[in-house]
Each structure stands twice: as C-alpha cells, then as structure tokens.
Amino acid sequence: MSRPPDKRSPQQIIHLRHLLTTMKSFRENMTEDMRTKMCQVVRYTKCDKGRVVLRQGHVGHDFYFIFSGSVFIQIDIYDPVQEETRTSVENVLRMGEGFGEIALLGDGHRTASVICKEPTELCQIDKATFLEVCPALFNQLLQDKVNFARYAVVFLGVMVMVVIVLLVVIVVIVVVKVVVVVIVVLVVVVFVVVVVVVVVVVVVVVVVVVVAVVVVVVAVVSVFVVEVVVIVVFVVVVVVVWVVVVVVVVEVVVVVVVVVVVVVVVVVVVVVVVVVVVVVVVVVIITVVLTTAQFPLFSLWDPEDLQKLCFLSQVLDVPHSAVIEANWARPDFAYFVMKGRVSMLKEFDVTDIEEKARTTRGVQDDNNQKKEILPPDGHKPNKKKYTMFANVGTLNTGAHTVGVEFPKI
Known part of the structure; x- marks a missing residue:
C-alpha cells in the first residue's frame, strides 16, 4: 500500500483492494468499479499521535479513509461576547470511517480540524478522483440523512414488528402441526375400523360357509336333494349380502375420511390466510404509527435547505x-x-x-x-x-x- 500509485502492478491493485475491504465503508458503500478505481490512486499516510491532518479554514485537496487508529474532530468557535476563540472537540472517527468530503463537495474550505488521537494509518485520495468516483456515494449517504431527519422508523417499532411476525410464524407452525397430527390420528382410526369390519365380515362369511358345507354334506348323505339346493342358495345369498355390506362400509369409511381431510385442509388454509392477513395489517398499522417525523421541525423546511443542513452536519456517537x-x-x-x-x-x-x-x-x-x-x-x-x-x-x-x-x- 505504501508503493506510489503510478508504480502499482495489476496484481498489487487487486491485493490492495482485498486489503481495503476490511474497512466497512469501503466494502459496503462502494461498487467493484469504485473500489478498483480507488485502489489505483489511493496513497498511504502514517501519522503519529497529535498530528494535525486537516486544519480548519484551509483549502481542501484530499479525502481520507482511516485504515487503522482514530482521529478527533476539533472546531474553533469565536465567541463575540467574550471576544475569544474556544476549541470544541465534536466527534471521534475510527477505522473504516472517512473525512474531508465537505470541503471537496462544498466551498473548498475545511470546516473543522482533524487531529490524530493515536498513531493512525490513512488512505488518501486526491480531489479529482474523489469528484469522479465518490459524489454518487456521498449523495446517497446525504439522502439517507435527509430521510432520517424527515421520517424514521423507531428502532423499537421495528423490533416489535419482528417479534410479532416471529410469534405469528410460530403459531402457524403449531397449528399446522396440530392439524397434521389430527389428520394422521383420523386416518389411523378409520383404517383400524375398516380392518375390524373386514375381519368381522370375513369371519362371519367363513362361519356361514362352513356351516353350509356341513349341512350340504349331511343332506347329500341323507339324499335330501331339495334341502341341499335350498341350503346352497341360502349360503350364496348370505355371502353376497355380507360382501355388499363390506363394500358399502368401506366406501362409507373412505368417503368420511376424504370429507374429514378436505375439511381439515380447508380449515388450515383459512387459518393461515387469516393469520397472514392479520400480520400484514398489524405491520402496516405499526409502520404507519411509528413511521412518524423524527424531527417535526424539518417537515416544513425547504428540501434544499434541509439537504444543506444535513450536508454540513455531523453524526456524533x-x-x-x-x-x-x-x-x-x-x-x-x-x-x-x-x-x-x-x-x-x-x-x-x-x-x-x-x-x-x-x-x-x-x-x-x-x-x-x-x-x-x-x-x-x-x-x-x-x-x-x-x-x-x-x-x-x-x-x-x-x-x-x-x-x-x-x-x-
């Protein structure tokens, strides 16, 4: 990284790009082309503790990323009442954060001094490259500030919505599991009933056939032809009747099972649809209620004035x-x-x-x-x-x- 930009090989640029992806802002806020362009021109600077990197009021020529270490933002304020200049430390910037863009995108003068809080490594980007690559990035960051100033979803509201959605999902899963268990139990019960009915019918038919065969044998031995015919007809009728009964019972049971399954499935679908609708309604209501003006003062501001204010403001942690x-x-x-x-x-x-x-x-x-x-x-x-x-x-x-x-x- 310490090698001059004009002497870097393509392999060194790729290596530098991988190295700089450890910085969150470089990794998340820039496209691949932007990162490559940055790595082609970025310069490495190492500063000791107490080193003044930027001085308030001076003309700005570069933008900086903090590769390691930290700096603090210091602003000198003139008090006309006391007729003295007071120094105010406004913020501390750490690894991955950048500074110097206000002068490059604004009137060209530094609005604050930047001083190293500890030994710090900086990635320095010249104004021409910054104006070519970065304005779109900082315009998006600026728009995020404006959107937050006008409207912001309260973090607690987001958490409430997440919790509600998770609870609803859990309820849906439990309902579906209960319904599946009920269906399985019904199918098992119906299957057992069908098996029992079939077994009973088979046993009765076997008993009737055995009795009829015994009677026929006795009748044949006794040479009662008429009685034999009557008994055979009776046995046939009994068997047919029991077969018909078995078929009817099985069909009824199957129909009942199908109806029960269909009803249960319909109920499950209705429950899921109702739950989803309730979730959507709750999320919409919470969003409408909690997505309010973060600072109502700005709701009446001219958009250009608000954008200028956000551009000159700092987010203090x-x-x-x-x-x-x-x-x-x-x-x-x-x-x-x-x-x-x-x-x-x-x-x-x-x-x-x-x-x-x-x-x-x-x-x-x-x-x-x-x-x-x-x-x-x-x-x-x-x-x-x-x-x-x-x-x-x-x-x-x-x-x-x-x-x-x-x-x-």
Missing part, C-alpha cells in the same frame, strides 16, 4: 457521561437527538450561607444590637466555596435545541 457542551445557556451548536438522552447541566459556584449574628442567649443585648459569636482566636471562619451542577433540561430521542430557551441560574 457520544459515549455515556461525555460532555458535549460546557454552557447550555449559550450552546455552540444546534443538536438533534437521534437516539438516547442528553442531560443538560449548568455548572455554578455557591458559598456557605452566613449565619445571623447572635448572643450567647440567642437574643439581642441591652443596646438592641446583635453580637456575632467568634471562635476563641477571634478570627472569622473562611467561607467555603463549592462547585455544583443543576439539571436545566433533558433532550430525549427526537428532541432538539433549536429555539429552546434554557433557564438562567
């Missing part, structure tokens, strides 16, 4: 207990809370409340004057000074500081 403003009565920036909560604290000094002078009896003396009780050495005790904080407000998700009047302390 602020850790717990970090201080982002020293004085909320005169904040340096406007803040929009995308997620979480910000406690606005005001620092002030207090001293001990002086006690009223009293006599030893706690009443006035004869001259109608108060006497102050002093320590044995005759000196007044020093007043203690304390630094305290007061909570002047809270910013929750969706809140902002535009037009907010903070109480004075």
Whole structure:
C-alpha cells in the first residue's frame, strides 16, 4: 500500500483492494468499479499521535479513509461576547470511517480540524478522483440523512414488528402441526375400523360357509336333494349380502375420511390466510404509527435547505457521561437527538450561607444590637466555596435545541 500509485502492478491493485475491504465503508458503500478505481490512486499516510491532518479554514485537496487508529474532530468557535476563540472537540472517527468530503463537495474550505488521537494509518485520495468516483456515494449517504431527519422508523417499532411476525410464524407452525397430527390420528382410526369390519365380515362369511358345507354334506348323505339346493342358495345369498355390506362400509369409511381431510385442509388454509392477513395489517398499522417525523421541525423546511443542513452536519456517537457542551445557556451548536438522552447541566459556584449574628442567649443585648459569636482566636471562619451542577433540561430521542430557551441560574 505504501508503493506510489503510478508504480502499482495489476496484481498489487487487486491485493490492495482485498486489503481495503476490511474497512466497512469501503466494502459496503462502494461498487467493484469504485473500489478498483480507488485502489489505483489511493496513497498511504502514517501519522503519529497529535498530528494535525486537516486544519480548519484551509483549502481542501484530499479525502481520507482511516485504515487503522482514530482521529478527533476539533472546531474553533469565536465567541463575540467574550471576544475569544474556544476549541470544541465534536466527534471521534475510527477505522473504516472517512473525512474531508465537505470541503471537496462544498466551498473548498475545511470546516473543522482533524487531529490524530493515536498513531493512525490513512488512505488518501486526491480531489479529482474523489469528484469522479465518490459524489454518487456521498449523495446517497446525504439522502439517507435527509430521510432520517424527515421520517424514521423507531428502532423499537421495528423490533416489535419482528417479534410479532416471529410469534405469528410460530403459531402457524403449531397449528399446522396440530392439524397434521389430527389428520394422521383420523386416518389411523378409520383404517383400524375398516380392518375390524373386514375381519368381522370375513369371519362371519367363513362361519356361514362352513356351516353350509356341513349341512350340504349331511343332506347329500341323507339324499335330501331339495334341502341341499335350498341350503346352497341360502349360503350364496348370505355371502353376497355380507360382501355388499363390506363394500358399502368401506366406501362409507373412505368417503368420511376424504370429507374429514378436505375439511381439515380447508380449515388450515383459512387459518393461515387469516393469520397472514392479520400480520400484514398489524405491520402496516405499526409502520404507519411509528413511521412518524423524527424531527417535526424539518417537515416544513425547504428540501434544499434541509439537504444543506444535513450536508454540513455531523453524526456524533457520544459515549455515556461525555460532555458535549460546557454552557447550555449559550450552546455552540444546534443538536438533534437521534437516539438516547442528553442531560443538560449548568455548572455554578455557591458559598456557605452566613449565619445571623447572635448572643450567647440567642437574643439581642441591652443596646438592641446583635453580637456575632467568634471562635476563641477571634478570627472569622473562611467561607467555603463549592462547585455544583443543576439539571436545566433533558433532550430525549427526537428532541432538539433549536429555539429552546434554557433557564438562567
């Protein structure tokens, strides 16, 4: 990666492309052609801790990706009231994140200073390549910011929808399993009934035939021809009747099984359709309810003004207990809370409340004057000074500081 861009071979460019895919923004936000073009011109820079990479107000010529390490964004703000310039650290960028695009896409001047927080490796891209390859990428990122500012699905709402869908899927699976078990049980029961009926009929027919054969043999031996004919006819009739009965019973059982299976299948289909419809309706309702204006203030803004604001804004990932403003009565920036909560604290000094002078009896003396009780050495005790904080407000998700009047302390 340290080799100059004009001396890289195609194999080295491919290797560099694989190496840079470890950076999330390089891997997810760029197409294959964009990554190849970047690797053909990217330059490697290694900076020590405290190195100023960009300085506020200077003309911008390059865009940077952080390959390793981290940098912090520092903005110098002039306070006309105090007639002094204050320094504010606004954000920390880490591996895979980029910076420097605002000057290249805007008026050309750096809006903040970028300083290495630790030893950092940077991938540096010149302005010409950036303007050729990256505007479409940053236009999409900018549009994502605008869309979030206007409308955003609350994360909790997404989780609720996911949970509901999972529960419905589980219910459908359970219902289908129960129905399948019922069908199997019905089929087994019907099969057992059919087998029992057939066995009974066969046994009866066999018994009748055996009895008839015995009677015929006895009749033949006794030379009762008429009786033999009658018995044979009787046996034939009995066998035919039982066969017909068996056929009818089997057909009835089969019809019943088919009807039951069809009914169960229809019920399952209806249940599944109803569940799917309910899921769709619930998801739509939750989406409509929770997909509201993240910041209603922007709903009345001109699209170009909102786009310009989002272009110049920064997304801050602020850790717990970090201080982002020293004085909320005169904040340096406007803040929009995308997620979480910000406690606005005001620092002030207090001293001990002086006690009223009293006599030893706690009443006035004869001259109608108060006497102050002093320590044995005759000196007044020093007043203690304390630094305290007061909570002047809270910013929750969706809140902002535009037009907010903070109480004075």
